[in-house]
Amino acid sequence: MAVSVFVGGSVDGYLAREDDALDFLPPGSGEPHGYAEFWASVDALVIGRRTYETVLGFAEWPYGTKRVVVLSATPLARAAPPAARIEHMAGAPADIVARLHASGAAHLYIDGGLTIQGFLRAGCVDRLTVTRVPVLIGRGIPLFGSLDGDLLLEHVATQAYPSGLVKSEYRVLPNPKGARG
C-alpha cells in the first residue's frame, strides 16, 4: 500500500502562476519523465473539488476510466462525463486512505495543491516525486504549504532529462514524536 504525490513546478517552487496559468511549463510536459508509468501503477486518484471543477472545464476528461475520488465537504454540484469513474468522499486524510485501502486500492495518487498540502500535513503521504522545470517565475501558487512539524524525507532517486527537467523521488519518513514545529 502506498500514497503518492507526483508534482512538477518551477525551480523556485511554484506549480502554477497566481492566475493558475501553466505557460512556464514546456509544451506536453516537456518529455517523458516517468509520469505514464506512474499513472499506470495508480489504483485511485484523490483530488479536491477545485481540481475536479477545473478538470471538468477541459475539452476531454483527462482521467479515462481510472477510479477518481473527489473530496468535498458538500455534494458535487457538477456531474462528471458518463465514462468517468467518480466517487465523492469527505473526511480527514487518514480516514480517506483507510477507506480506499479497505476498498482494494493499494496505490493512491493525491493531487491538487490544497489536497496535497492537507495529506502531507496529516502525515498521510509515503512517496513524493518532485520534477523541477528549469525556470524561476518569482511568484505563483506554491508546490508546498505549511506543516505542523518537519517531514523527513529519504532520497530514493534523482534523474535529469535532456530538456532540463530534474525529477527527484523521496520516501516520506514517519513523523518523529517531538518534531519541531
Added chain:
Amino acid sequence: MAVSVFVGGSVDGYLAREDDALDFLPPGSGEPHGYAEFWASVDALVIGRRTYETVLGFAEWPYGTKRVVVLSATPLARAAPPAARIEHMAGAPADIVARLHASGAAHLYIDGGLTIQGFLRAGCVDRLTVTRVPVLIGRGIPLFGSLDGDLLLEHVATQAYPSGLVKSEYRVLPNPKGARG
C-alpha cells in the same frame, strides 16, 4: 567572468527557519558536495550588511583572507577582524559587478537571502547552484524571492549524494525582452 549563487535549503524551498535557525541541515553540511571547490574558484564574495553582521557574531571569521565585499547604503558600524579582507560598496547590482570585474575579480559569489534576490531580480547572476536537503520544514526564509519576469535556466548538471543531498547547477539565460511578469 561569472557571477554565481550557491545555495542550499529544504525540498520545500527554505534556506533557514523563520528565526534563522539551520538545525534542519545535516551537521557539517552533510557531506562534501562541491562547495570547497566552488569556494576555491571565487575571487570575491559579495554579501549584504545583514549577513556581514551575522558572520561577525561567529566565533571565527569564516572567509579567511578571501576578498569580501559588503553591500550597505550606510557605513559599516562594526569592524571586521584584522585578517579579514573587507570592502564596503553601495550601488545597483550591475554597478557592483562592473566595478568588481574592472578590479580584476573574474568570479563573484553572491550570498545572503536579500542580496541573492536583488542580484537575480537585476539579471546579474550567471550561474545558480541549488542543493536540496531531504526534508520539508513547512515555513521559513525562502530561497527565492519575487522577480520582475521569468528567469529562464539551462540545466548543467545534477548530482545526488549518499546522504540524500541533491545538487543542481543551472546557467541563468539572458532575460528575453517582453518576458511575462
